[in-house]
């Protein structure tokens with residue numbers, strides 16, 4: 354009996370060691386830049402993390418995060434010898450785990466921190482600002498904190514706004530960004546000149562994919578000038594189109610807020626003869642909001658996203674499907690992401706507009722679809738009633754305060770960002786990876802796009818919930 358136990362124990366131990374060997378051999382750790390990479394040691398002073406003497410924390414050795422602690426991007430165990438394994442390149446990638454380090458590379462009394470928000474709104478931007486200010490002040494005793502007004506242009510077009518914990522106390526309860534935001538206005542030299550002349554040592558940049566591309570340039574220029582400034586990105590995107598991270602803050606709030614529009618569309622559709630409820634949701638080039646709102650609602654009959662082209666007429670098209678739904682249920686609810694169907698909408702050259710950041714200004718797929726649905730029904734079912742109620746809650750889903758979950762998420766992101774900057778990391782993004790918090794090189798985040806994988810089970814799930822066609826022409 355004892356012999357068997359030992360064998361069993363030994364067996365488990367051996368297996369564990371094998372697994373460790375397996376995973377370690379294939380793991381690629383993506384390091385983030387550090388000030389010590391380009392500033393001579395003689396000019397960098399390390400000090401003990403002030404959390405060590407904070408009356409609110411009781412740091413033990415395990416409280417601090419070791420610089421060699423990493424987070425796997427994908428936690429999936431697979432058997433390499435199984436030919437059916439769909440091995441993706443992302444498996445085996447790891448990022449530094451975020452959190453307080455024992456030694457920090459800034460004397461908190463000398464830190465001057467700048468915070469800027471760029472791009473479109475997203476629920477939680479004010480929470481991030483609030484938590485950066487309160488976190489810098491309460492955790493590290495940093496008191497020189499400034500807000501940059503109106504996005505990147507604010508670095509050179511207005512004076513920094515001093516921020517205090519008292520001032521930002523209630524900001525997490527408000528939607529939008531109290532610092533204001535804008536598109537365009539990215540002037541690298543002017544921005545970095547301003548960072549240098551104001552003596553900022555931390556620059557916290559809250560924004561989406563465009564903003565992160567700007568942050569890469571700022572980091573590169575700071576590196577070229579060899580100035581000791583930590584450049585930190587906090588990804589913001591209501592569309593959830595930024596890659597690597599699990600999801601963007603504010604995304605869940607947006608999905609939740611979208612339910613009101615879908616529910617209203619459903620009620621309107623149900624209460625009419627041949628009622629069609631049509632809701633347009635944000636998503637310039639990705640359909641995450643539409644997809645998640647559909648999956649969580651269950652009254653949606655069809656979800657149209659930019660990643661899955663659709664067509665209107667003929668076998669397997671949208672009209673055929675809607676007709677079938679109207680015949681069966683008497684009503685239908687359609688959710689369309691704003692970036693869907695752009696190639697189907699007739700447009701003139703002048704309509705191919707771009708915003709100040711260079712993003713394409715989209716045509717109104719909701720308005721177009723409403724009119725096409727009407728025309729089709731009148732043509733194919735003359736004399737029969739139809740009602741199309743179109744709801745466009747676009748700005749309502751992003752101009753709201755973050756919900757409780759997103760507020761907490763924003764707090765953890767802001768604290769991660771602060772710990773990373775204090776530890777001397779730079780050119781990084783604080784983000785959630787696989788449920789943990791990690792530091793990711795900003796260059797990678799700026800390049801990675803998160804699109805809906807229509808070959809994955811999630812899109813199959815949408816199709817099984819709605820029974821909508823795959824819109825592949827026979």
Ligand SMILES: Nc1ncnc2c1ncn2[C@@H]1O[C@H](COP(=O)(O)OP(=O)(O)O)[C@@H](O)[C@H]1O
Nearest residue numbers: 472473536537539560561562563564566567710
């Ligand atoms: N490739 C780029 N290089 C430098 N700055 C950029 C780049 N793309 C966008 N920006 C700047 O980033 C800011 C926000 O970009 P935008 O695309 O509007 O929003 P988001 O960051 O939310 O995607 C703008 O000030 C814009 O000028």
Ligand SMILES: O=P(O)(O)OC[C@H]1O[C@](O)(COP(=O)(O)O)[C@@H](O)[C@@H]1O
Nearest residue numbers: 472473561589590591592635636637
């Ligand atoms: O009307 P605006 O403010 O330019 O923004 C519209 C766009 O902003 C978004 O909400 C998100 O854009 P960002 O890339 O700025 O996060 C898109 O869904 C939408 O197309």
Ligand SMILES: [Mg+2]
Nearest residue numbers: 472561562563
């Ligand atoms: Mg963007």
